[in-house]
Amino acid sequence: MTQILPAAFSPALILIIGGLLAGFLPRALRNLVGLATVVISIVHLLAYGFPGFGEQLLFGERTLSGLDITMIRVDRLSMIFSIAFHIAAMLNVIYGWRHATRLEFSMGLIYAGAAIGGTLAGDLLTLFIYWELAALSSVFIVWAGGGHSAFKAGMRYFVFQVVSGLCLLAGLVMHYASTGSVAFNSFITGSGALADLSPAAVLILVAFAIKAAFPLVHTWLQDSYPKASAVGTVLLSAFTTKMAIYTLARGFAGLDALIVIGCIMTAFPVFFALIENDLRKVLAYSLNNQLGFMVCAIGIGTPLALNGAASHAFVHIIYKALLFMSMGAVLVRTGTTKASELGGLHKSMPWTTVFCIIGAMSISAFPLFSGFVAKSMITLAASEAHLVFAYLVLLFASAGVLEHSGIKIPFFAFFAHDQYAPSITGKPRPAEAPAPMIIAMGLAAFLCIFIGVQPQFLMALQPFEAEYQAYTQAHVVTQMQLLLFAILAFALLVKFKLYPPELPSVNLDVDWLWRVPGRIALMGAVRGTAAVWHKVWWGIRAVVGKSINGLYTTHGPEGGMARSWTVGYTALTTAGVLGVVLLAVFFLN
Known part of the structure; x- marks a missing residue:
C-alpha cells in the first residue's frame, strides 16, 4: 500500500489528534471525524507492510539527550495487537454514535491512540509516554459514568494507573543506568526464573502486572469498569489490559x-x-x-x-x-x-x-x-x-x-x-x-x-x-x-x-483490605502525622518566639543596645574590634 503520511508519523497520533478535534465538534461532525481518523490510521498502519517472521521495521529513530529513541517498531507481534485495537476503535465509534458524550468520544479516540502508540513503541521512554496517556484518558471515561460512585471508583482506578506508571519510570531509569539503553526488548536472562531478573526488570514487570490485573492488584478492574457508562465500559474493556498483555509478551x-x-x-x-x-x-x-x-x-x-x-x-x-x-x-x-x-x-x-x-x-x-x-x-x-x-x-x-x-x-x-x-x-x-x-x-x-x-x-x-x-x-x-x-x-x-x-448483594474481594482496614490505617496515619506536625510546629513557634523576645529585650527600643553610650566606651569597643581584625589578618597570612 502507498504511504499516505510520513512513515515516522505514528498511526497513534492520527487518533490522538482526531480525539482532540472531536472534543470541539458537534455530535454529527465528531462521529464523522471518528470514523475518518480510524480509517486513515489503519490504512497508514497497513502501508508499513506486514513483516516476515523475525523481521521488524523501525521508524522515527532519533537521539534525544543521549537516548536512542525508536517511536515506531513494526513487527508481527505489534501488528496483530495494533490491528485488533483499530477494530475495537471502529466498533466503539459506531456503538457510541448516539450515546457517547463529548468527553467519552474524545477521550475514547485518544485512549485508543495511546494503546496503539504503546504497542508500536520501540523503546521504554516512548512506551512510558503512551502508557501514561492511556491512564489519563481512560480515567475520564470512568468519571463520565456520572455520580459519586463513578468519581470514587475513577480515583481508585487512577491511583493504580499512576503507581504502574511510576514503577515503569523507575524501572526505565534503572535499566538505562545499568545498560545505557532504553530499548524495549526481552528482559529474560538465564533460565527464565523470576530470581534471574534484574531489579529494573522486576519494577517493569510490576508496572505491567498492575495493568494486566494480576491477582491482588486486580480489583481496580471490577471496581471501575461497571461504574462507567454503557459506552465507556466497552471502551475500557479493549485497551488497557491488552496493552499490558502485549508488553508482557514483548518483555517477559x-x-x-x-x-x-x-x-x-x-x-x-x-x-x-x-x-x-x-x-x-x-x-x-x-x-x-x-x-x-x-x-x-x-x-x-x-x-x-x-x-x-x-x-x-x-x-x-x-x-x-x-x-x-x-x-x-x-x-x-x-x-x-x-x-x-x-x-x-x-x-x-x-x-x-x-x-x-x-x-x-x-x-x-x-x-x-x-x-x-x-x-x-x-x-x-x-x-x-x-x-x-x-x-x-x-x-x-x-x-x-x-x-x-x-x-x-x-x-x-x-x-x-x-x-x-x-x-x-x-x-x-x-x-x-x-x-x-x-x-x-x-x-x-x-x-x-x-x-x-x-x-x-x-x-x-x-x-x-x-x-x-x-x-x-x-x-x-x-x-x-x-x-x-x-x-x-x-x-x-x-x-x-x-x-x-x-x-442484590455486595461481594467482598481483596479490595476490602484497603477500603476498610486500609482506609482506617490511612486515616490513622494522617491523624498521627497531623498530631506530630502540630507538636513540632508549636515547638518551633515557641523557640522562635523566645528568640525574638530575647532579641527584642537586647535590641528593641527599650533594650540595652538601644541606650546611650559614652564616647570613651565606644572608642574602647572600636579599638577592641580593630584589634581582633588585625590579629585575624596576621595569623591568616
Whole structure:
C-alpha cells in the first residue's frame, strides 16, 4: 500500500489528534471525524507492510539527550495487537454514535491512540509516554459514568494507573543506568526464573502486572469498569489490559512465574462471577479470567503459546466488546444490569439477545466461533510443554467461563424470570437497542463467526512461526465434551436449586483490605502525622518566639543596645574590634 503520511508519523497520533478535534465538534461532525481518523490510521498502519517472521521495521529513530529513541517498531507481534485495537476503535465509534458524550468520544479516540502508540513503541521512554496517556484518558471515561460512585471508583482506578506508571519510570531509569539503553526488548536472562531478573526488570514487570490485573492488584478492574457508562465500559474493556498483555509478551515471554500467575488468574474469578449479581461485573471478572489464559501462555513462552496469547487477545477484544455492548444496550433500555432485576428481554430485544448469545458462544470456545480457534492453541501449548497441572487448570477455567459468561449472562438477562411481563409486573417491555448499537454488535458478531469459520485469516497474523490446526478431531471432541458436561452441570444446579441465586448483594474481594482496614490505617496515619506536625510546629513557634523576645529585650527600643553610650566606651569597643581584625589578618597570612 502507498504511504499516505510520513512513515515516522505514528498511526497513534492520527487518533490522538482526531480525539482532540472531536472534543470541539458537534455530535454529527465528531462521529464523522471518528470514523475518518480510524480509517486513515489503519490504512497508514497497513502501508508499513506486514513483516516476515523475525523481521521488524523501525521508524522515527532519533537521539534525544543521549537516548536512542525508536517511536515506531513494526513487527508481527505489534501488528496483530495494533490491528485488533483499530477494530475495537471502529466498533466503539459506531456503538457510541448516539450515546457517547463529548468527553467519552474524545477521550475514547485518544485512549485508543495511546494503546496503539504503546504497542508500536520501540523503546521504554516512548512506551512510558503512551502508557501514561492511556491512564489519563481512560480515567475520564470512568468519571463520565456520572455520580459519586463513578468519581470514587475513577480515583481508585487512577491511583493504580499512576503507581504502574511510576514503577515503569523507575524501572526505565534503572535499566538505562545499568545498560545505557532504553530499548524495549526481552528482559529474560538465564533460565527464565523470576530470581534471574534484574531489579529494573522486576519494577517493569510490576508496572505491567498492575495493568494486566494480576491477582491482588486486580480489583481496580471490577471496581471501575461497571461504574462507567454503557459506552465507556466497552471502551475500557479493549485497551488497557491488552496493552499490558502485549508488553508482557514483548518483555517477559518464557518467565516461569507467569504460568502459575496465569493459572490463578483463570481460576479464582470463576467463583466471584458465579455469585455476582451485576452482569457487567460478571463480565469484568470474566475479563480477568480470560487474561489468565494469555498470561499463562506468555509464561509457557513457546512460539505456539505466544501465538495463542496474541490470537486470544485479538479475538477476546472483539467478543468481550460484544458482550459488554449487549449489556450496555440492556442498561440503556432498562437502566440496570442486575440479574435479579432482569429477564424476559428476548421478547422485545431479539437482536441484542442473538448477538449476546454469539458473544457467549465465542467466549466459551464453541467450535465455529472465534474463541475456539485461540483457546485451543493455548491448551495445546500447555499439553506439548507437559504442564499437566496448568492444562487441567485451563480446562477447569474453560468450563467456568461457560458457566458464568456463556450461560449466566444471556440466561439471566434475556430469559429466566420474566421481569417485563405486563400481566405480572406491569412494567412495559423495553424497546430493542438503538440502531448504531445494533450495527456495532452485528459487526462484532460477524467477526466472531467469521474467524471461527475461517481461522486461516487469523493464522496469517500470527507473530511466530508454529504449526497449528484448529479443527482436529481431538480438539473438537475434547472441547465439546467439556462444554456439554458444563451445560449439564448448570442445568442440574438450576433444576435442584443449587445454583447461587441472583440476589442484590455486595461481594467482598481483596479490595476490602484497603477500603476498610486500609482506609482506617490511612486515616490513622494522617491523624498521627497531623498530631506530630502540630507538636513540632508549636515547638518551633515557641523557640522562635523566645528568640525574638530575647532579641527584642537586647535590641528593641527599650533594650540595652538601644541606650546611650559614652564616647570613651565606644572608642574602647572600636579599638577592641580593630584589634581582633588585625590579629585575624596576621595569623591568616
